[in-house]
Amino acid sequence: MKESKFDEKTFRVHIGIVVSIIFCFFIFGLAIYCYWKGKVDDVNGYNSIDSSIAFIALGINILTVIFVYATYQTQRDTIKMQRKQIEDDKKDGDFNRVMDIIYRQLEHTLVRYSAIPDVKLTSEYGVTSIKVMYDNCFKTINFKNINELAELNNFGRFVSYLDVLRFLTEEFKVYYNVINSNNNLSDTDKQFFTTLFANNIEPTLIKKIDMFQQLYFVIKKSDSYKELILDSQNKMMFQNLEFDLTVVLYSLKINKIENLDLG
Known part of the structure; x- marks a missing residue:
């Protein structure tokens, strides 16, 4: 008009x-x-x-x-x-469509995130939800306790890290494909949607995943890690953790630490 x-x-x-x-x-x-x-x-x-x-x-x-x-x-x-x-x-139509899909998918993600599984996930927490494991493991990471957590004196904690990262890897596939398969979205739009779904799952998610890779960087340089990976099962667990961490970092557009070897 x-x-x-x-x-x-x-x-x-x-x-x-x-x-x-x-x-x-x-x-x-x-x-x-x-x-x-x-x-x-x-x-x-x-x-x-x-x-x-x-x-x-x-x-x-x-x-x-x-x-x-x-x-x-x-x-x-x-x-x-x-x-x-x-x-x-x-572009406006695609922007609104992507936002609608993300919010619809978040409804399913949040249910699974807080749900109590039918099988035992970890030896430390028993039958519990991914959210509880995230709260007990990832949320507690800070710059002051990174060296302490890197001692690997609580092996069950790292199984929980793997469970959380595996859950995020599976969930992020949908969000990543929806956001990045649309050529009409700008890089700013894609970053907005990435932050949107991450913050709706956990407000601290991006920050704590970034801190976890710093923790894992310290872990890989420790003598405890070198001893643990001598066992084939432990080595496979850490390889799976590294794979999932790589996917999660990429999906959240978090820059990997330069000298961190993730296989």
Whole structure:
């Protein structure tokens, strides 16, 4: 509606300018005619009327060319505006569609996140939910206790790390595909949606996953880790943990620590 009013206003302005210039040419041509009419008689070979008409016709032809060009420019600008509006509408539609899918998926994710499983997940917490394991393991990580947690004196805690990361890996597949398969979303939009679903699962999720990779960096340099991976089952567990941590870091767009080897 606003665009139509703009085009109508622009057209009226152009028409007004053209009419004004034609009127000026007419007055100017009439002035020439009156001037030469008083100086030279038509019978002496100079026809002031024909000359004035030719002059006015020349001016009108020039104005016609200018008007056609101005009209062409206006139409081209209008087409550009319409194309941009269509693209913006498509982007808005895709943005809203992705948001709707994310919120629908979050309903399922949060149920599974807080649900008590039918089987025992860890030796430390017994039958419990992923949320409880996250609260007891990830939420407690901070810069002050990283070295203490890296001692690996509580092996069940690392099984819980694996359970949480495995859950996130499975859940994040859906969100990642929905967000990154849409070419109409900007990088800013994708970052927004990534933060949106992460914060709805756990407000501290991005921060604590980032801190966990720092903890794991310290763990891998410890003697306890080197001893544990001598056992094939422990080694496989840590390999699975590294795989899931890689997927989660990538899905949350968290930069991996430069010297952290995740296999």
